[in-house]
Amino acid sequence: MYMVGTVVIKWGGGLITYKDELCKPNLEVIRSLAEICSKTDKKLVIVHGAGSFGHLKAKNFRLAEGRVEGLQQDHAVVEVRQDMLELNHLVVTSLKSRGLDVRSFPPHEWAEGTGPFFSGDLPLHSGVTVVYGDVVEDQSCGFGILSGDDLMVRYATEIPDVVRVIFAVHGVDGILSVPPDKAGPNDLIKVWSPGMEFEGEHASEIDVTGGIGLKAARGAMIAQHGIEVTLVNGENYERLYNAIEGKSVIGTRIIAGNS
Numbered sequence: 001m002y003m004v005g006t007v008v009i010k011w012g013g014g015l016i017t018y019k020d021e022l023c024k025p026n027l028e029v030i031r032s033l034a035e036i037c038s039k040t041d042k043k044l045v046i047v048h049g050a051g052s053f054g055h056l057k058a059k060n061f062r063l064a065e066g067r068v069e070g071l072q073q074d075h076a077v078v079e080v081r082q083d084m085l086e087l088n089h090l091v092v093t094s095l096k097s098r099g100l101d102v103r104s105f106p107p108h109e110w111a112e113g114t115g116p117f118f119s120g121d122l123p124l125h126s127g128v129t130v131v132y133g134d135v136v137e138d139q140s141c142g143f144g145i146l147s148g149d150d151l152m153v154r155y156a157t158e159i160p161d162v163v164r165v166i167f168a169v170h171g172v173d174g175i176l177s178v179p180p181d182k183a184g185p186n187d188l189i190k191v192w193s194p195g196m197e198f199e200g201e202h203a204s205e206i207d208v209t210g211g212i213g214l215k216a217a218r219g220a221m222i223a224q225h226g227i228e229v230t231l232v233n234g235e236n237y238e239r240l241y242n243a244i245e246g247k248s249v250i251g252t253r254i255i256a257g258n259s
């Protein structure tokens with residue numbers, strides 16, 4: 001069989017939800033991303049983020065810290081998992097409505113531990129595989145937040161035939177050298193490697209995972225395996241499509257550097 005190769009794509013949570021309104025999906029973006037993904041003949045693994053379906057409650061109940069004595073967190077663990085299933089359902093439904101053969105694998109059912117070295121065998125479907133950032137069990141902390149960016153590392157480096165990796169993000173054209181609200185076209189870093197300074201969206205008051213810095217770091221881990229990694233503005237659908245097809249686009253190419 002002729003292999004066209006697999007592309008692993010992250011749909012950032014800030015892209016597919018309205019980040020500061022609890023559990024509010026951006027259906028138009030989800031629909032458009034699904035349409036783009038239906039146009040390629042590449043095999044796809046889609047990893048989606050949480051945005052307002054994950055970060056707000058996770059932050060309130062300090063879920064990223066694991067079990068915290070004196071806090072009633074159990075209900076929040078259940079709720080965030082349910083909220084994520086709901087967002088995942090929207091993603092899967094919209095991909096299926098484009099005729100794609102999709103299967104989703106909720107990480108709390110198969111992954112344990114957080115960070116890129118979490119344990120669990122990566123589930124893979126013969127069609128489009130979908131996974132997402134989730135609240136997972138953790139041996140030492142009870143539970144924790146497994147970021148989609150960590151899932152990206154493992155999928156990109158452990159499944160066969162990965163030809164490239166794309167992080168589709170909200171609000172920026174790539175990694176910037178100045179804060180996003182001050183950036184012009186010349187402030188886009190076209191090629192980024194670890195050690196280079198950059199400015200990220202500062203959302204630590206909302207985010208329980210690492211924002212653009214985590215994507216950059218995880219992207220570099222992936223690039224170390226010789227895989228092409230690009231971070232693009234996910235609201236520019238033409239760019240995203242071209243990136244999937246391997247054409248050069250406006251965005252940031254992440255390389256491993258030689259450190």
Ligand code: IPE
Pocket residue numbers: 011012013014048049050051053054055058080084132133134135145146147148149207208209210211
């Ligand atoms: C976070 O996953 C998961 C939860 C908060 C439950 P990500 O780190 O992949 O999410 P985004 O892309 O930042 O929203």
